[in-house]
Amino acid sequence: MLLAAAAAAAATVSAPAWLYPMPAGAPHFAVADAAPATRPGSGVTLTGAATRNRAIAVDWFPDPANPPPPIVLRASQPGGYACGYCHLPRGEGRPENATLAGLPADYIVDQTEAFRSGTRTSASPGWVPTEAMLNAVAHAKPAEIREAARWFSRQPFVSRVTVIEAATVPVTAPLGFTLAVRPGPSEPIAGRIIEVPDDPDGFELRDPRARFTAWVPPGSIARGRAIAAEFGCIECHAEQLNGWGPGRSPSYILRQLIAFKTRARNDAGAQPMQAVADQLEMDQMVAVAAWLADGARAKPG
Ligand code: HEC
Ligand code: HEC
Structure with a gap:
């Protein structure tokens, strides 16, 4: 892509509030201090x-x-x-x-x-x-x-997230600095990644076996796979990062892509990733994060 086009793309991405949850009001804990x-x-x-x-x-x-x-x-x-x-x-x-x-x-x-x-x-x-x-x-x-x-x-890496494509998702609210499902009607996914703990109480107690569900926009995984093939994400990471990537939290991955693009990540090693992120729009970053989190699997269709 031309440099001018890359710069224009960089200008269009900013950190969306839904990806950086912040609790509102006094915290309510599932297990009280003395319990x-x-x-x-x-x-x-x-x-x-x-x-x-x-x-x-x-x-x-x-x-x-x-x-x-x-x-x-x-x-x-x-x-x-x-x-x-x-x-x-x-x-x-x-x-x-x-x-x-x-x-x-x-x-x-x-x-x-x-x-x-x-x-x-x-x-x-x-x-x-x-x-x-x-x-x-x-x-x-x-x-x-x-x-x-x-x-x-x-330490061995074990994936703990299940990625599901969905047009509508449950209503969520911050639980600490992560989203959790709360009662209410569902709402459109609207281009977001909604990642929640399957058992909010276990998550809150910092259970290392806690598992997560991430809803992603319909079509994200196949689209992300095509983007990854174009950029050689997996090949480069195999060479430079011990194969880093597949099966990790999609919210974390997406925050990092945005950080490279906005130069919030600007250390000496960041340059190759800045060059990649500069060429991706927000919806493409969402797609590639969904595919990576899904385990970078090849999917039929
Ligand atoms: C030219 C090689 C190269 C390519 C191509 C590449 N990466 Fe990277 N990636 C790196 C390097 C090197 C780092 C570590 C950056 C640093 O040290 O700051 C990295 C870091 C990352 C991180 C942050 C990792 C972390 O633990 O915080 C993410 C997310 C990421 N890459 C995703 C991707 C995706 C998605 C693609 C394809 C669209 C991709 N990368 C393509 C080399 C590459
Ligand atoms: C209070 C919570 C907290 C503690 C304690 C903490 N970290 Fe972190 N760490 C974070 C968060 C949040 C991030 C991601 C920040 C971001 O990307 O914006 C992070 C990111 C990292 C990363 C980057 C991982 C990657 O894939 O690029 C490393 C490495 C790291 N921490 C190491 C450590 C070490 C070593 C310690 C102990 C000295 C430590 N952290 C203590 C919250 C913490």
């Missing part, structure tokens, strides 16, 4: 409040023979965070942050440096999850980040 919380199959019981302590990550399924490094489970400085509070102890991640399991360790270190130096931020300025990530990195030492990166890179 006991546990998860199916877990021998761990905690208070509701303990599941919401950013300094100490909940590990519902501890493996004493293979423990995460300290910074993953516990902040090392006052005001700091445990990486596993948000990304979960084995890097499963949540739609509002990122799956880290299986990413190359060097890439993890580079990205934390990009957040630290300000070359990576959110395309929606001030979005709380990204601000909190900046804060977590500011309160972690480089050696701790390297340990965390090695740990997360060794």
Whole structure:
């Protein structure tokens, strides 16, 4: 595509509010602060409040023979965070942050440096999850980040999202910084990706086995597959990112494509992706994110 056309496309994309949920009003928790919380199959019981302590990550399924490094489970400085509070102890991640399991360790270190130096931020300025990530990195030492990166890179990646094409979707509202279904009539999907936890209470308790459903506009998966073939997404990622991509959260993927395009992601390694994103309109980014999240499968039709 011509450079002028790419620049024009870049100007048309901005961060849509539905992709960056923000809770309104005081939070309402499924398990009250003093009440006991546990998860199916877990021998761990905690208070509701303990599941919401950013300094100490909940590990519902501890493996004493293979423990995460300290910074993953516990902040090392006052005001700091445990990486596993948000990304979960084995890097499963949540739609509002990122799956880290299986990413190359060097890439993890580079990205934390990009957040630290300000070359990576959110395309929606001030979005709380990204601000909190900046804060977590500011309160972690480089050696701790390297340990965390090695740990997360060794964890097996498991896809936890089911992608469904639909013209209409349930009504949703923010649950924390992710959408969740709420009672009411359905509404048109209107070009969005609507990703929700299947069990909102388990999600809220940071169950690493939580699963997600993502509704995407009709035709997205086949369209995304054609776009990916045109740009060689999978081939390039196999070379440069250990095959990164298939089966991850489509909301996360879409936020990143927008971040490359708007230059919210502008670190040294971002250039190849900026060149790709500059050529994609919003509906094309939605389609390719849907196809990647679906596992980058070839589908008949
Ligand atoms: C308070 C929640 C929170 C904590 C704690 C946190 N992160 Fe993050 N992290 C995020 C969010 C949100 C993003 C995605 C931000 C974005 O893309 O705008 C992210 C993104 C990342 C990414 C980029 C992943 C990718 O695929 O590009 C890496 C790497 C990362 N975090 C590593 C860490 C490490 C290491 C720690 C511990 C020192 C940590 N994070 C602690 C919320 C958190
Ligand atoms: C020229 C090689 C190349 C091509 C082609 C390419 N990518 Fe990438 N992609 C990269 C690199 C390199 C990164 C890491 C960027 C960085 O370090 O900031 C990346 C990162 C990403 C990320 C962010 C990953 C994360 O964990 O945050 C997404 C999403 C992505 N690519 C999607 C795509 C899609 C979709 C396509 C096809 C439309 C595509 N890429 C095509 C090289 C490529």
